[in-house]
Amino acid sequence: MMRHQTPTPEDLCAIVIGHVDYSEHDRIVRLLSAEHGLISAMARGALRPKNKTFSHSLDIGNRIRISINRSKTPGALWKLKEASLEKACHRARQSLFKTALLTYCCEVISMLAQPENEEPKLFALLSKVIEQLNAAGEGFGDRYRIAVELKSLAFCGLTPTLRRCVACTEPLEDNYRFYKVEGGIFHNKCLPKRAQVLSPQRSELDDLLGVEISEAWRQAALLTLYSPLEQSIGINMPPGPKWLFSEMIEQYRQRQIRSKNFLLSLEKL
Numbered sequence: 001m002m003r004h005q006t007p008t009p010e011d012l013c014a015i016v017i018g019h020v021d022y023s024e025h026d027r028i029v030r031l032l033s034a035e036h037g038l039i040s041a042m043a044r045g046a047l048r049p050k051n052k053t054f055s056h057s058l059d060i061g062n063r064i065r066i067s068i069n070r071s072k073t074p075g076a077l078w079k080l081k082e083a084s085l086e087k088a089c090h091r092a093r094q095s096l097f098k099t100a101l102l103t104y105c106c107e108v109i110s111m112l113a114q115p116e117n118e119e120p121k122l123f124a125l126l127s128k129v130i131e132q133l134n135a136a137g138e139g140f141g142d143r144y145r146i147a148v149e150l151k152s153l154a155f156c157g158l159t160p161t162l163r164r165c166v167a168c169t170e171p172l173e174d175n176y177r178f179y180k181v182e183g184g185i186f187h188n189k190c191l192p193k194r195a196q197v198l199s200p201q202r203s204e205l206d207d208l209l210g211v212e213i214s215e216a217w218r219q220a221a222l223l224t225l226y227s228p229l230e231q232s233i234g235i236n237m238p239p240g241p242k243w244l245f246s247e248m249i250e251q252y253r254q255r256q257i258r259s260k261n262f263l264l265s266l267e268k269l
């Protein structure tokens with residue numbers, strides 16, 4: 001005789017990286033967990049004022065303990081049964097800049113993490129970012145954001161080639177350029193071949209000509225990639241392309257990082 005089986009919920013720790021409110025009372029949350037990478041889940045009743053099941057824990061940057069049922073079909077919404085706060089992200093959210101940086105880091109990592117597949121390194125990285133944004137004062141410096149971009153790329157197997165020329169693998173001294181599509185540096189004598197474009201758009205020029213970077217910038221990027229994240233707090237990069245790795249991520253995913261504009265608008269204040 002067939003019996004209807006209720007699926008056993010799984011208990012795990014996750015970080016809220018985004019959400020969309022759905023109907024009057026429900027919220028769809030995007031979560032990152034070490035065990036399952038990216039998960040999208042329905043939290044029924046999360047927006048009801050007296051809701052106790054999710055204890056108002058479903059906000060960006062919160063680290064939560066959850067009880068969840070996976071979906072039967074890959075890519076479909078999982079069902080969030082319960083959630084409680086493990087570590088709130090209140091302090092970071094009191095600062096506009098930290099809120100922007102947090103949202104940006106969540107989006108970058110969500111663009112690179114695999115859905116429904118383990119992502120222990122990206123999970124550990126985002127946990128650290130959230131901890132640091134909640135602990136340290138203001139003045140994070142642009143090297144911190146670049147460190148998050150570089151480490152996220154490295155953890156999903158897309159480490160930019162910064163030590164040697166992508167084409168000839170010889171060391172780099174000077175006269176080189178960075179190409180976002182190839183994700184690395186080429187000697188000027190080894191530049192990748194591109195199809196001819198008669199009148200390229202501005203956005204296509206970087207791809208055709210590469211991006212000029214200085215030796216000081218390259219060394220700083222290498223240091224940023226290989227040193228612990230906390231060593232980049234409050235430090236600025238030498239003059240150079242501020243959004244190079246961010247654009248590399250956009251190039252890879254073929255879409256814009258939406259929260260970048262929020263950060264950019266604050267830089268202009």
Ligand SMILES: [Zn+2]
Nearest residue numbers: 165168187190
């Ligand atoms: Zn070369």
